[in-house]
Every structure is written in C-alpha cells, then in structure tokens.
Amino acid sequence: MSGLKGKKVGIAAVRRSEAIEKLITNMGGEPFVFPLQGEQLLDEKASRRHVEDYLRQSFSRVILTTGIGARTLSDAAIRENLDGLFLQKLEKESLAIRGSKTMDWLKTNELFPDVISEDGTMENLLSQIPVVDQTETRKIFLQTYNEDEEFLIRKLEKKGYSVYRANPYRFLPPDPVVVEDLALHIANAQLDAVVFTSKTQVKNLFYQTKRRHEVVEAFNHHVQAAAVGKVTAQSLHDHGISSVVQPERPKMGAMIVELDQYFQSQLSHH
Template identity: 30%
Template sequence: MGLFNKTIAVTGGRKGEEMRALIQKQGGKALIRPAQGTVFTNEEHVVQSLREIIENPPDMLIYTTGMGEKRMAELAELAGLEKEYNHLLRSIPIAVRGTKTLRHFKQKGITPQTVADRGTMNQLENALTIENQSVVLQMHGENVPGFIESLEAANNTVTTIYPYEHTPPEQAVLKQLIEEIENGQLDAVAFTSAIQVRYFFEYVDRVKKRERILTSLTETILPVAVGEVTEEHLKAQGIEHVLTPTTPRMGAMVMEMAKYYRNLASS
C-alpha cells in the first residue's frame, strides 16, 4: 500500500480506468485528467502515401511505433495494396524505435536493420548513419523537427506518414489540472505519453503559468513518466528530476511510485 493517502493525477485517458484500479490497489486516489484528445486517422492521406512509396520505394523505412505500422498494414489491405506493401517491408532496410516496435516486426517475420531499443528519438538519431538517401518516416502522432532536420542535414530526403493523429485535449480539463497543482491537491502527476507533455505545457504557456507550474513540479509535486521518451520531453520542458520506471509500462510506473513513497516514509 505504498500510495496510501496519495492523490495522483493521470494525464492519460485511454487507459484511465486501468490506471485508477492500479493506483487504488496501492492505496492511492487517482484523478484522471486527460492531456490529449482522441486519436483519428486521415485514411485518404495514408493510402495515398502508401501508393507513392510502393510506386517509388525509398532507400529506408523508419517506424516509430508498431501500432502505426499495424494501421498502415490495415489500410493497405483495405485499399488492395497488401501484397505490394508486404513486399516493400521485406525488400527495404527498416529502422525502428523501441522494443515494442521491434517485437511487432519480428512477429511479422521481419528483422529490422537498425533498432533504438531504449525507444527514444535521440537514440534512433544516433543509431542512423545514413546520408544521401530517401527515407520514409512513420510518425507517432506528433512532429519531431529536430530528428527530421538531422536527417536532412545529411542530405537525406524525408517523407513523413501519420497513421494516427491526436486532437487537442479539453481546455477545461487542463485548467482543472493546473488549479489542482497550484492548490496543492496533488502528490504526483503521472504522464503516460510524450504528446501529453507537449499539450500540457502548450496550455501552461498560453495561460502564462510556466514558472509557477515548474516550481510545483520541482519542489512539491512528484513528476512521473511512463518511460524514457516521456521523461525526455518533461526534462526538455525544464523538469530536472522525473520518476521513471525501468520498464515502460503503466503497471511498472505505479509500482515505481509506490516504491518511491515507501522509501520516503522509511528514510
């Protein structure tokens, strides 16, 4: 019961009830405050992109999520492009971000050439030593201009595909979360994806409360990230110390919080 008497705000909505149950099991109280909106797919755009890369194959395919590739495969099948798309995957070098994406491809019988096993874009960038090539980059719902600029600086041509995109969160929810932070109603804020960090701080900047929120998340409220990618985004916003489990899973994040507070109580 490491979270006894602790109130945790969770910024992910998709698995909010699952997170609530995990936190309650550890004796805590979960407040679900989604900092991202719904996910949708611009199917016409993705199918057109698939046709283009099948007709003019790139030198490399880069995938940032297994879920994104799965959606591309589904749309290829619906558009009658399944055979051509599968041939493309098996004839071109593939780079992937994260062990989940790697497992996804191995289940398809494909071994990627380049793997960033920590799952960060920085690691993927460092692992790629390509230049003068055409690259297709499957994005994970948000842009990564630094990564793309790095590829383009090496004279690579980059085409992006967004199999799924996110709508912004409800501003009323973000306003409520900020008020709870300011009023000291929370012990921790748990971010379950990098895009939540971006949307949250965009709103914080819009209402001109960055300094106050950063102070709270540094001095009185524990910032928690589900994995290294989300942790990197929090640190990029100016939060130096972030609690992050070694395994990027929701359950592992809750157990890491419980462990943190047990250690704190016994010190």
C-alpha cells in the first residue's frame, strides 16, 4: 500500500514539476503546484561579455556552480564562434565544480575537474580551495547563481583571491499571490506535505510571506517538508523546520519515493 495514497502534496518547483506531479499521482497522492522559483532569465549579453573577459584575462582557477550556468556560457561562446577557444582554455584550467548537472556538462565536453564538492554544497567546495599567499594576487573566475553570491565572494577573498563574477542567468521573484497561497495552505494544514527542489524556493517562501511563524509551526507539527537534497534541506532547517525528508542521492524521483516511505512508516507506527 502506498504511503502517499490520499495525501495532498504541495510542489514548490517550476522546472520539472510535471514529472513530480505524475509520480505523486501514480502513487495515489494528490499534487498541488505552487511555483515558488520565479521565471529563469538567461542573460545573453552578459554571457557574451563573460566569455570574452574569460578568454582575455588569466585566472588561477575556474569555479562552475550550476549546469545551467556552464551551458549558458558555452552557448554564448558558440554564438560568437569562440567555443573552440573557450573549451581549449577550460581544458588547461584548474576546475572546481559543484552539482551533478555541472558534472554532466563537463563530461559532455570531455573536461575534468580537479576539485569536486563531495556533498553538492558550496561550503564543501570552498573548504577544498587553498588559501593563497597575500603577496601574489590570484584571480578566480566564479560562475554564480542567485544564491549567497556575496557570502561566497567574501569567503574567496578571505582566502586571498580576487574574484571575477560571471552571472549568466537569474531568477525573477515568484508571484506574491502564489507565495501567500502556499503559506496559507501550510498554516491551515490543508496539505500533508510540501516538496522543495531548491533553496531559492525555501528562501522565497520565508522572505515573502507574512505568516513565517505559522508556517514553521505547521511544518513542525502537521505538514511534512521534503527536500531534493542536502542544500535545500539545510535551508529548511535554517528556517527552524526540524523534520525534513530527503533522499540519499539528490534526485526528484528518489525524494518522492522517500516521502512515500516516510508516510508508510507513519502508518505502521499507528
């Protein structure tokens, strides 16, 4: 018997939300989508400038943080007929990367990183980047994404690097009506669970709702939070949510299976 049978599950994701909806429905649950991510904007002009700057300047390391970011830069290089030069230069660099999608992009282009975040977090990646002697300036090409940019840059600067920030895309804020609607559904325990696939979604919920306190209370007593991976789960914990279901490997399907098993184990305890 499926643990999700008859359960109402909120989905905070936009991208791939159909796949998650289908999984929940197949397991007998009822999905409700509240897109908290906001629309993604690829910045072609900025990407072109980043590629040209990258080819012109010299860097002691390149940090790629998302698959979309790496691909957007590479697409800009292709449009400018600079892809050969771009990939040749990346091949010679020390590459530090985070995330499975970034790794997929590297494999496709036969590039090999020398530093990989072991658990998908930026903290783990940064911990592997050595401190440099202040007498020599070392420059890092950092492909950022909306999250914690300032914090990352400060950390790298503390280690003695100057940081070139490449921001090939950003997210627009989500519709405030949708945010408030989800907050209300959680506060009133009209959902049994809510699944989050990025920390941006968590941040958008907590920064944009007036019901922060009620939402945390509901999550800690009536509504189960689920996260696709460690980074998203940590963001939920940081906002005071004690119980978060998350899979061993950060995959959406695995998250839904884990949530199903969580509800099954609840049934067997009763």
